[in-house]
Amino acid sequence: MNKIIFGGAFDPVHNGHINMALKAAKELDGEVIFVPARISVWKDVSAPIEDKMNMLKLAIEDKKELSIDEFELNSGKDVNYSIDTVLHFREKYPNDKLYFLIGVDQANAFHRWKEAERIAELLQVVYYTRPGYVEDKANIKKFHMHKIEGLGIEVSSTEIRELKSFEMPDEVLFYIVEHNLYEGMVELKSILSPHRLAHSKSVAKTAYEIAKANNLDNPLKAFIAGLFHDIGKDIPESEQFKLTKKYYPEYADIPKFAYHQFAGAHLVQKMFGIKDQDIIEAVEFHSTGNENMGLLAKIIYAADKIEPTRGFDSSDLIQAMKNDAEQGFKTVLQANKDFLLSKEKDINNRLTYKCFKQYLD
Ligand SMILES: [Fe+2]
Ligand SMILES: [Fe+2]
Secondary structure, rough: EEEEEEEEOOOOOOHHHHHHHHHHHHHHHEEEEEEOOOOOOOOOOOOHHHHHHHHHHHHHHOOOOOOEEOOOOOOOOOOOOHHHHHHHHHHHHOOOOEEEEEEHHHHHHHHOOOHHHHHHOOOOEEOOOOOOOOOOOHHHOOOOOOEEOOOOOOHHHHHHHHHOOOOOOOHHHHHHHHOOOOHHHHHHHHHHHHHHHHHHHHHHHHHHHHHHHHOOOOHHHHHHHHHHHOOOOOHHHHHHHHHHHHHHHOOOOEEEEHHHHHHHHHHHHHHHHHOHHHHHHHHHHOOOOOOOHHHHHHHHHHHHOOOOOHHHOHHHHHHHHOOOHHHHHHHHHHHHHHHHHOOOOOOOOHHHHHHHHHHHH
């Protein structure tokens, strides 16, 4: 069987890697072997090797044409040269056709690799195109490289680490969030108390499961909205009010418990670059509710009230949301209205009033 070696930092692995690997497996009719680098020659590594491996395993576990080889991780060397990796695979698979999959940017720099000519003799180098890069024709010819059309879109690992892009397998995002890996989670941790962070993760998970059960296009969107919904809550109240007055002046009259939802709607855009209007709406009204709410906003409103760590048995309400989020929302809304009344909390601000009127009357 053809073997396609795919090296990289995979810090973390994302949809760009997975989709490119699947495309190469199909076009070259073989198995793609991910070879994670111990220390990348090109960039700094920012998650522990064990975590990167765990994410890689999660990302490929249901794909039979993808596998992992830990040769470079186990080499004991700080720097691995590709020639050593190639010799290892040549020896391991003496009778298979071997390919080495690289990006066009690496193809253009290939003449600088250690023993580049020998690598090109030992196997077939294949490069994929990337937007914004023009191939160096001399290198392509000299090293007999073959071309595969790239995906035409770039996924940025940097943006993934900053939680600004979510182009990764669901399980990889869950892992990053659970283990607080990378800059985005560090930033989220810095703005939320530990208690609020735990609640936010639980809302994210609950919202994701509800979205999945209701066949939403992209359940990860619900996860993200849940993760961010309370990011305005642990900043000083004066700051919450300042942001509300500045960015949502039309809601400056709403009672102060709700400032955090408006401050949060501003912060998800400013801190995390979120542009998705459904996510922004979900954060903006998760506490008060509103009239004419989108489905994602309903899911986040509900998940916030019924996530399992809230301290009461909410399993029936969660099940109602999973069965039918539109109907379940009304059930959760009624339960929340009863709860707020029993605690003599405000239900007369104009947003909550309109929400109850539209969905409960
Ligand atoms: Fe909240
Ligand atoms: Fe919350």
